[in-house]
Amino acid sequence: MHSLSSTFYVAAWLATMALLLLSLRLRRRRNPLNRPPGPKPWPIIGNLNLMGPLPHRSIHDLSQKYGEIMQLKFGSRNVVVGSSAEIAKILLKTQDLNFACRPKTAAGKYTTYNYSDMTWSPYGPYWRQARKMCLVVLFSAKRLESYEYIRVEETNALLKSLFEANGNEIRLKDLLSTVTLNVISRMVLGKRYLDESEDSIVSPDEFRKMLDELFLLNGVFNIGDFIPWTGFMDLQGYVKRMKVVSKKFDRFLEHVLDEHNARRIAEGEKFVARDMVDLLMQVADDPDLDVKIERNGVKAFTQDLLAAGTESSATTIEWAISEILKKPEIFQKATEELDRVIGKNSWVQEKDLPNLPYIRAIATEAMRLHPVAPMLVPRRTREDCKVAGYDITEGTQVFVNIWSSMRDPKSWDQPEDFCPERFIGKEVDIKGHDFRLIPFGAGRRMCPGYSLALKLIEGTLANLLHGFNWKLPGTMTKDDLNMEETFGLSTPRKVPLVIEARPRLPLDVYRF
Numbered sequence: 223m224h225s226l227s228s229t230f231y232v233a234a235w236l237a238t239m240a241l242l243l244l245s246l247r248l249r250r251r252r253n254p255l256n257r258p259p260g261p262k263p264w265p266i267i268g269n270l271n272l273m274g275p276l277p278h279r280s281i282h283d284l285s286q287k288y289g290e291i292m293q294l295k296f297g298s299r300n301v302v303v304g305s306s307a308e309i310a311k312i313l314l315k316t317q318d319l320n321f322a323c324r325p326k327t328a329a330g331k332y333t334t335y336n337y338s339d340m341t342w343s344p345y346g347p348y349w350r351q352a353r354k355m356c357l358v359v360l361f362s363a364k365r366l367e368s369y370e371y372i373r374v375e376e377t378n379a380l381l382k383s384l385f386e387a388n389g390n391e392i393r394l395k396d397l398l399s400t401v402t403l404n405v406i407s408r409m410v411l412g413k414r415y416l417d418e419s420e421d422s423i424v425s426p427d428e429f430r431k432m433l434d435e436l437f438l439l440n441g442v443f444n445i446g447d448f449i450p451w452t453g454f455m456d457l458q459g460y461v462k463r464m465k466v467v468s469k470k471f472d473r474f475l476e477h478v479l480d481e482h483n484a485r486r487i488a489e490g491e492k493f494v495a496r497d498m499v500d501l502l503m504q505v506a507d508d509p510d511l512d513v514k515i516e517r518n519g520v521k522a523f524t525q526d527l528l529a530a531g532t533e534s535s536a537t538t539i540e541w542a543i544s545e546i547l548k549k550p551e552i553f554q555k556a557t558e559e560l561d562r563v564i565g566k567n568s569w570v571q572e573k574d575l576p577n578l579p580y581i582r583a584i585a586t587e588a589m590r591l592h593p594v595a596p597m598l599v600p601r602r603t604r605e606d607c608k609v610a611g612y613d614i615t616e617g618t619q620v621f622v623n624i625w626s627s628m629r630d631p632k633s634w635d636q637p638e639d640f641c642p643e644r645f646i647g648k649e650v651d652i653k654g655h656d657f658r659l660i661p662f663g664a665g666r667r668m669c670p671g672y673s674l675a676l677k678l679i680e681g682t683l684a685n686l687l688h689g690f691n692w693k694l695p696g697t698m699t700k701d702d703l704n705m706e707e708t709f710g711l712s713t714p715r716k717v718p719l720v721i722e723a724r725p726r727l728p729l730d731v732y733r734f
């Protein structure tokens with residue numbers, strides 16, 4: 223009797239579910255979703271076959287056909303791409319809250335302690351608290367100012383090593399990432415850690431390789447993210463590499479945290495926070511915190527700052543110098559401004575930057591044509607919504623292709639041309655208000671490190687142009703210079719820039 227009645231209940235439950243599903247399907251058929259236009263997906267792979275080695279360019283080409291908002295399918299995942307300033311404004315401003323989440327990816331899981339950092343953590347109280355801490359404690363104007371002496375010392379070290387290279391060939395990116403890595407590690411970790419001369423546990427070279435690998439793996443299209451049932455096979459071998467690189471970072475970060483802890487214990491009551499790790503550990507100890515930050519969280523935030531801060535600024539400066547080598551008249555205009563405003567007997571200081579509009583215009587133009595994150599960092603919709611009349615369902619992965627919108631002929635004259643003059647005499651906002659120009663993103667998830675990045679990029683670029691004449695090696699001409707990109711979370715030059723630098727100021731100025 224008992225089993226008969228349970229069979230009845232199960233059958234009734236199944237019948238109700240079937241009716242519900244049927245009515246849902248009928249309703250959908252009567253009111254089908256009005257999805258954005260896009261190419262027809264293949265079974266299983268969706269549109270992944272349309273992605274080339276530079277996905278932002280493949281997606282750009284598709285958007286030329288399907289429009290400023292389009293829908294793709296990556297495996298079983300719905301993907302929506304916005305490619306114009308107008309759509310970017312809807313996604314990142316009008317409906318920002320609904321697009322403020324990040325998709326779950328293997329990179330977030332395996333390289334950031336299971337989404338414990340800021341970049342990959344989903345929208346919610348943990349992320350909100352991290353963001354507040356970042357803006358109020360770590361990147362306040364006062365704190366950034368207090369670290370200016372570090373930026374000055376490290377820039378001087380770069381200028382000195384360029385002077386000592388004495389016109390010989392150098393790989394510019396290596397020198398630039400040494401400066402940015404040293405600045406960021408001194409601000410975040412309290413010392414260089416990675417200096418050859420110190421008792422470091424990772425050599426600078428090895429650490430740079432780790433950062434490159436981390437960046438690449440955070441930007442790749444990992445098939446397992448889109449076709450989840452293939453995940454366990456790790457078809458491209460990316461997950462294995464993620465585990466390896468994150469183990470290397472963990473060893474380094476454990477060492478950093480142990481050292482910081484030891485100083486705290488040794489100094490007891492007299493302890494004063496000196497760097498960002500000290501500050502993070504102090505915040506993590508606060509018993510009134512809304513959401514607890516564990517040791518893994520401190521490690522994940524530290525790694526976030528090191529990675530995001532190092533690669534991005536160095537890549538942008540390398541692009542700016544490459545573009546100037548293609549157009550020597552820009553170098554001439556820049557040095558005219560520098561000689562007039564700064565003079566030939568001193569270096570550029572941060573307080574001079576507002577008086578150097580042409581230098582600022584070069585940096586801005588480099589970020590327009592070579593955005594570090596050409597499709598921002600992917601977002602994920604929190605609820606079903608409508609954008610420009612189209613239905614976007616909850617859980618859709620969203621890209622804002624700023625590589626497209628920042629080259630859109632509707633917004634820019636001769637968009638492919640590197641032309642800093644386009645910004646001269648105009649109030650230009652690069653901090654998330656003018657949606658034609660958003661290299662740092664916009665809205666709630668906008669880059670929190672933009673003020674530091676701008677100081678680093680403009681300050682270093684100004685001094686590189688002020689202090690040196692730049693030349694391509696040997697008989698190489700500007701037409702031989704390869705301007706191809708390679709893909710990762712940042713978009714650096716495919717071939718690193720090799721270059722010669724000769725001093726252009728009186729020799730006394732180079733004595734640091």
Ligand code: HEM
Pocket residue numbers: 340341342353406526527528530531532534535538593594595598599600661662663664666667668669670671672674675679
């Ligand atoms: C040229 C320099 C830089 C550029 C172009 C850049 C660009 C970006 C972009 C486009 C995003 C994603 C924004 C979005 O989803 O809307 C981002 C996020 C982020 N950036 Fe930057 N960034 C730069 C430098 C820095 C620096 C120096 C730091 C810190 C030291 C930093 C820390 C971060 C963090 C933590 C996030 C994640 C924010 C979140 O998800 O809430 N960035 N950045």
